[in-house]
Amino acid sequence: MATIPKTCKAAVINRIKAPITIEEVQVPQELEPGGMLVRTDVASLCGSDIHMWDGTIMLPIEPFLPIIPGHEMMGTIVDRGQVRCDAVGQPLAEGDRIVWSPATCGECFWCRITKQESLCPNRRNYNFASCRNYPYLVGGLSEYCYVYPTSGKIKIPDEVKSEWASAASCALRTVVHAFEKLGPVHDYDTVVVQGAGPVGLFATAMASKAGASRIITIGAPQVRLDIAKRWGANHLISVEKHNPIDRQDQIMTLTGGRGADIVIEASGAKTAFREGIEMVRRGGRYLVIGQTNRDEISIAPSAIVGREMMLIGSLSAETTDYYRAMEFLRNNRERFDFDAMVSTRYPLSRVNDAYEAMRNFFDIKPLILPHL
Numbered sequence: 529m530a531t532i533p534k535t536c537k538a539a540v541i542n543r544i545k546a547p548i549t550i551e552e553v554q555v556p557q558e559l560e561p562g563g564m565l566v567r568t569d570v571a572s573l574c575g576s577d578i579h580m581w582d583g584t585i586m587l588p589i590e591p592f593l594p595i596i597p598g599h600e601m602m603g604t605i606v607d608r609g610q611v612r613c614d615a616v617g618q619p620l621a622e623g624d625r626i627v628w629s630p631a632t633c634g635e636c637f638w639c640r641i642t643k644q645e646s647l648c649p650n651r652r653n654y655n656f657a658s659c660r661n662y663p664y665l666v667g668g669l670s671e672y673c674y675v676y677p678t679s680g681k682i683k684i685p686d687e688v689k690s691e692w693a694s695a696a697s698c699a700l701r702t703v704v705h706a707f708e709k710l711g712p713v714h715d716y717d718t719v720v721v722q723g724a725g726p727v728g729l730f731a732t733a734m735a736s737k738a739g740a741s742r743i744i745t746i747g748a749p750q751v752r753l754d755i756a757k758r759w760g761a762n763h764l765i766s767v768e769k770h771n772p773i774d775r776q777d778q779i780m781t782l783t784g785g786r787g788a789d790i791v792i793e794a795s796g797a798k799t800a801f802r803e804g805i806e807m808v809r810r811g812g813r814y815l816v817i818g819q820t821n822r823d824e825i826s827i828a829p830s831a832i833v834g835r836e837m838m839l840i841g842s843l844s845a846e847t848t849d850y851y852r853a854m855e856f857l858r859n860n861r862e863r864f865d866f867d868a869m870v871s872t873r874y875p876l877s878r879v880n881d882a883y884e885a886m887r888n889f890f891d892i893k894p895l896i897l898p899h900l
């Protein structure tokens with residue numbers, strides 16, 4: 529077993545909206561039964577990381593400060609403790625690469641009866657624990673990370689790059705989970721994807737793979753729309769060039785005045801939900817993934833009733849979705865150029881620059897390499 533240091537470098541948020549600092553944080557020397565320690569080779573930023581930093585995230589983070597941010601990461605096992613295999617039964621050894629889910633309680637109504645892991649109210653999400661208390665390292669932006677005993681662990685296939693696996697551990701697995709909730713995509717379906725960030729791009733790729741006849745991706749900047757095109761979008765609508773009325777008109781023109789069979793909200797923009805409802809055809813489906821902030825908007829619920837619209841919310845993901853996400857990457861790596869999304873690498877010392885690049889839409893998915 530590799531030597532485990534007493535402390536390691538980690539990015540720490542001490543106050544909301546304050547610059548993130550790099551600090552020495554304790555490394556847990558003891559593991560709970562089922563817990564593991566991994567070396568974080570790659571972490572990546574997610575839109576929620578920005579909302580966590582500026583305090584607008586759905587679940588308030590303030591009570592837990594100081595915290596290590598980053599919930600999208602992969603790691604190489606340094607100490608596997610008592611764990612012998614991953615959630616699909618593949619043997620795990622020190623040196624293997626894994627991704628892992630938030631930790632469920634295994635005892636509540638959602639864990640036991642409805643089998644909806646992502647809705648477990650006792651779920652221990654990464655980041656939501658002070659880095660001053662054991663097990664200290666429960667965030668991705670750190671040289672090492674602790675894996676909770678009840679986190680679903682999934683071995684990363686050899687063909688899947690660590691950078692892709694990191695991006696999959698929040699963005700892609702969220703889309704995989706959402707598509708499970710959406711149900712079948714038919715070859716006569718027109719799918720509108722609102723948003724061309726990581727979630728919107730993965731949703732575009734999955735809609736393409738699922739066989740949608742036509743995919744319209746709405747977003748900006750152009751560099752992201754170009755990737756959407758390479759990943760299966762047939763039509764692109766730039767939100768920089770077209771206002772909401774224009775966008776609505778284009779969807780109606782493209783669908784013969786009917787509206788889209790499926791609309792997927794993947795932008796997280798405040799006005800996107802109201803706009804998306806109007807794009808769904810009568811009897812269509814609206815899959816809402818991106819709305820994880822605490823914004824309030826006004827809508828006319830009759831727009832949902834009048835369309836007999838099926839409105840589907842999707843939150844986070846379950847262990848099975850991590851497995852499916854890894855398989856999606858492995859099986860579609862020739863079809864989609866996943867490297868296009870993960871282009872810029874930052875050392876831990878430049879974490880604030882990475883946040884800035886994410887906030888300004890400069891990088892699609894900044895990578896942080898804690899050991900760079």
Ligand SMILES: [Zn+2]
Nearest residue numbers: 633636639648
């Ligand atoms: Zn539970």
Ligand SMILES: [Zn+2]
Nearest residue numbers: 574576698699
């Ligand atoms: Zn995320």
